[in-house]
Each structure stands twice: as structure tokens, then as C-alpha cells.
Amino acid sequence: QVQLVQSGAEVRKPGSSVKVSCKSPGGTFRSDAMSWVRQAPGQGLEWVGGIIPMFRITHYAQKFQGRVTITTDEFSTMAYMELSSLRSDDTAVYYCARSSGYHLKNNWLDPWGQGTLVTVSS
Amino acid sequence: DIVMTQTPLSLSVTPGQPASISCKSSQSLLNSDGKTYLYWYLQRPGQSPQLLIHEVSNRFSGVPDRFSGSGSGTDFTLKISRVEAEDVGVYYCMQTIEVPLTFGPGTKVDIK
Numbered sequence: 508q509v510q511l512v513q514s515g516a517e518v519r520k521p522g523s524s525v526k527v528s529c530k531s532p533g534g535t536f537r538s539d540a541m542s543w544v545r546q547a548p549g550q551g552l553e554w555v556g557g558i559i560p561m562f563r564i565t566h567y568a569q570k571f572q573g574r575v576t577i578t579t580d581e582f583s584t585m586a587y588m589e590l591s592s593l594r595s596d597d598t599a600v601y602y603c604a605r606s607s608g609y610h611l612k613n614n615w616l617d618p619w620g621q622g623t624l625v626t627v628s629s
Numbered sequence: 630d631i632v633m634t635q636t637p638l639s640l641s642v643t644p645g646q647p648a649s650i651s652c653k654s655s656q657s658l659l660n661s662d663g664k665t666y667l668y669w670y671l672q673r674p675g676q677s678p679q680l681l682i683h684e685v686s687n688r689f690s691g692v693p694d695r696f697s698g699s700g701s702g703t704d705f706t707l708k709i710s711r712v713e714a715e716d717v718g719v720y721y722c723m724q725t726i727e728v729p730l731t732f733g734p735g736t737k738v739d740i741k
Contacts, residue, residue, distance in 0.1 A: 510677070542730065544678075552670075552678065552721055554730040568729040569630075602677060611728050613660065615668050617689070619677040 511603050511620035518626045524591040527623045529603030531584045540606035542616055543577060543588040545599040555588065555601070557611040566611055593627045600624050631656050631724050635733035642712040643741045650736045652705040652722035659702055659726075666726040669698055669707045672735075673718040681720075682707065714740055 514528040529541070542557035556567035558577045565577050576589045586603055601623050604616035632655040642648045658667045669682040680689045682698035685705060695710040709716055717740055722733040 544732075551719075551735045552672075552723075552732040554732070557728070557730075566728045604678075607683075611730065612725055613662075613664070613666055614725060615680055615683045615689075616678075616723070616725075616730075617680040619679075622677055 510618050511605060513601075513603060513620035513623045516624040516626070518628065519593050521594055521627055521629055523593055524589060525593060525625050526587055526589040527601050527603075527625065529586040529588075529620050531586075531605065538609050540609060540611045540614065541577070541579065541586045542604045542606065542611060543575075544602045544604055544616070544619075546602070546622075547596070547599040550599075555590075557606070558586065559610055561609050590625075593625075595627050598625065598627045630729055631658075631727060631731050633722055633724060633731050633733035635720075635722060635736050637736060638734060639737045639739075641739050641741050642709075644714060645711050648709040648712050648716075648738060650707045650720055650722075650738075652700075652707070652733050654703045654705075654724055656726075657702045658724050665701060666724055667698075667700070667705050668723045668725065669696075670721045670723060671716070671718050672721065673715075676718075678721065712738070712740070 512530045517525050519525050540559045543555040558565045560579045579586045603620040606614040608614040634653050636651045659665045665685050667685050670678040672678040686698045697708050719735040719737050
């Protein structure tokens with residue numbers, strides 16, 4: 508099964524930022540939306556936000572507004588999620604997941620990346 | 630935001646026996662286009678979530694036919710007709726009728 512390829516694990520100090528990348532082998536993000544979902548240790552799945560590359564529109568979950576920036580580089584088939592002002596409770600595995608259509612709504616998420624562990628610790 | 634709830638939160642099943650998971654949404658997931666945007670995922674231990682069911686009852690490519698989904702509006706069910714060892718993991722329902730996309734808390738399934 509095709510899987511998105513994410514960048515490796517990161518360790519950051521509280522207050523700093525992290526940028527995670529996601530690559531779609533053999534395809535582009537020109538037409539499909541991309542979401543980022545996180546999973547804290549032992550916890551469930553939480554949608555962070557997403558981007559509609561066709562219109563360069565982003566949507567973020569309210570709790571991350573002002574701290575997260577999701578972008579794509581359509582020419583290199585990469586998507587990025589940057590999270591700033593990191594806190595210890597941001598420690599989680601962050602997944603990228605591609606929508607089955609151009610919009611974040613009304614589409615399923617598949618495939619997913621393998622996940623990137625971000626650890627926030629002093 | 631649409632709140633998704635699941636019951637039970639954990640389930641221990643004898644191989645070969647059926648299993649059923651309920652998912653409820655705080656708002657109807659029926660869209661004006663006639664489709665209902667409810668999905669089921671399985672996250673096996675140490676793996677990324679994988680799509681099982683889309684739009685309530687449609688099995689995704691490669692998903693065994695022992696998995697089935699049903700429901701409408703705000704009440705949905707995932708059924709496994711005969712649980713196998715490889716079905717162990719956490720099952721999530723998810724809605725995409727509006728952003729933010731939201732997930733249920735997950736139902737952990739293990740084998741007796």
C-alpha cells in the first residue's frame with residue numbers, strides 16, 4: 508500500500524518550534540487536500556489542521572490556531588506542518604494524511620504517513 | 630465542533646466470534662448531496678491508522694468482507710462477523726462533513 512513518507516523524529520525544548528515534512532511518492536498534492544493528525548502517547552487521534560493546495564486555503568483546529576502553519580510545495584510534492592511555542596503536552600506522533608479529493612470535507616483520509624514523533628522536553 | 634462518541638471503549642473477543650462497535654455523532658452526518666460522511670479506521674499496534682469503511686458502509690479496497698458498517702444520521706455501527714487475530718488494535722470512527730474533522734475516542738479490541 509502506498510504510504511506517505513515523513514521526516515524523522517525530533518526533540519525540541521519548550522517554547523521552540525518544529526517543522527515536519529511529508530512527501531507523496533510518485534504523486535502530487537496539486538489536487539488533493541492534506542491533513543495533519545496527532546496522537547499523544549497512549550491517546551486517540553486529534554486533527555490538527557489541513558490544507559487545500561488548489562486554492563491555498565488552510566483550516567486549523569481552534570486549539571492550534573496561531574501556533575500551527577501548514578503549507579505545501581506543489582512542485583516538489585511535499586507538505587509541511589510547523590508548530591511553534593511548543594509545550595510538553597505537544598509531545599506526540601504527528602501524521603500526515605491525504606484526502607481522497609480536493610477538499611478537506613467530504614473525503615476520507617488515505618494514505619497516511621508513517622508518523623513523526625515530536626518530543627518536547629527541557 | 631462535532632463530537633464523536635464510541636461504545637464500548639474496550640472489547641475482548643474470542644477468535645471466530647462477532648464484535649460490534651457503536652459510534653454516535655452530536656450532529657447528523659448526512660450531507661445535502663445525500664451522502665453520509667462517516668468513516669471507520671483501524672490502528673494496529675505500532676502502525677498508522679488504515680481506512681476500513683467509507684461513507685458508512687463501503688469497504689475500502691482490500692478490506693475483508695467480515696467487516697461491515699451500517700447506520701444513518703447520528704448512529705453508526707461497525708461489525709466484525711468473525712474476529713481474527715489480525716483484527717487486534719484500536720478502531721476509530723471519524724466524520725468529515727465539516728471541519729474540524731473529528732474522531733471518536735477509539736475502541737480497543739483484543740483477543741481473549
